[in-house]
Amino acid sequence: MTIGTDHRYELVSTRPRLEQVVRRCRELGQTALDFETTSLSPADGEVRLVSLCNEEIHAVVDFWAIKGRFAGCASLFDFGSWVVFNAGFERRWFQAAGVKRLDILDVGHLRRSVVGGGVFRLLDMARWDLNLTMDKEQQLSDWSSPDLTQEQLDYAYLDADVTWRLWRKWSKALTTDLGWQGFKVFNDMVPAVMEMEDTGIFLDRKAHTVLLASWEAEKVARVTRIRELVEDSDVRNINSGRQWSEYFSRIIPDHFLAGWPRTEKSGDLSVTGVALRGLAGRVPGTPLETLFDALAEYKTVTKYISSFGQPLLDRASKDGRLRARYNIGAAITGRFSSSGPNLQQVPRDKDILGVFTSVRKSFVAPLGRLLVSLDYSGIELRVLALLSGDKQLLKDMVEGDVHSEVAAVMSGSPIDRSTPEGKSLRQSAKAVSFGIVYGAAASGLSATMRTDEERAQGYIDFWSARYPDAFRYRYTMLDEAVRTGKIRCVDGGSIEVGYKPALPKLANYPVQRAAFSVMSGALVAHKASLDTERAAGRQRMTRMISTIHDAIIDEASTQDAASCLELMRGAMVAGYLKYFPGAPTERLVEGGIGKSWGELA
DNA sequence: AACGAGCGCGCG
């Protein structure tokens, strides 16, 4: 008897019994399944144990006792429905054994579809949802030992047992087909995500090393300038915000300090790049201006060095590729996160310290191949228009440049994007529209736009008059949340927000979620169409390699790149129409083909 | 030495 479980389990160590057990599982429909393996990857390990649990079957299979081991028996699992925690793990082992015509249902994704996304472990779900404390001590034990201990076997069984109980619990929360569709939004992305994670993206180490060296030189120059003005005894560590706060508090007059923003918790002077640049403008021609500017530039360049320099070089594999994780439903809204490294935060091409800088040019296609990428254009405003039924907002999105349209309304006449005034007006309009999507009030918007509250309120009034349905939609969602404690999402899932939610979250969650849903449909459709093409001998070298919220990136051989782009376009349009049937598709996606991520045209 | 809070900043 194992601690915390309802049942005894059977140790299966013969092929005939394994066949009986798996056949029965397939007859019963769904079965929780958990692997214990001798390493984390099929490339250098083996499946030792498979634990199985449903209403009738409670078993642990020791594959080392069975002829052919896991690889020789894996096909028995084909055509079954297996419930797991973290589907990518089990699916990779099945895939390595040539088994892929099976359903793998991730109980974590089931939870995400009901309460909203998040990052959690099986033991977290056990604690939250079953009030059960799990001990993961055995997880890293030696699963290649000839004789496994009782503790190891019990541990292996417990995971399947817990997984099954969680599945039973959360299945009950889904009473409609629509609810199950919400689950599939997450679950069906697993194969596409595996392709991106396993392929990785090629890093031009040589180019990136040169880039890093240039940043190091810029850093040295800033340190020199800062040290000409501030001695080591005043600020020992240039990286330390607290030391800067203490120093500035000491040397700067109170009337000047009064306008300096403070940090949230400790109340120190907030030493951010934006604050420093703003303050520099208040003391023109003084050494303080030089110091503020040098410090702001130091912060920029050290950010690039510490986040996008050596860490990227260090993480590249021997084959030159960088493999990040794409964590499905990691954000509460359902969006992906990326980690190890986070490839969703690689800097865009822009001037830093007055120099054009492209980190994305370090991400390249290997010889004979090209990168292919499309992104949804203004997808959040577009889905806001569709969710709220705002005809004017949709019209402005479809017919042209929505930010210019808003700018024209705000300023009272059409704007010219080629002039500095036009650009500035458009930029302001963009800030207003984003502010609305984020639920900003006049106070927050005025801070972002660096204007007074009265003017910010005027902008909001303009916006709400032009797009009344979109503006009102946010309050509709707030009302629903106050009544039900959750919001229902366009894809059939829901997000729990509690009964006292504030407007900004409620304004943003349904919009961010719907944009994600659209992308989810696109990723699944794109993976399916690539699989079909590859099975027919086309797009043989094409691989999905990344997704960055509203963008998909593939790598394709030179001759396949153009048709790959069209497949991607089709999938992205399909993902959008899946949730917004009949919606206009003009100007929906944009992007291109190039040798690097920085050169997609 | 390891860990977490706090801050800041890169992205969409």
Place this chain on the structure above:
DNA sequence: AAAGCGCGCGCTCGTT
């Protein structure tokens, strides 16, 4: 009355 959203990660600094 409270009201710009969502992430991951590097760094500092106090605690354990």
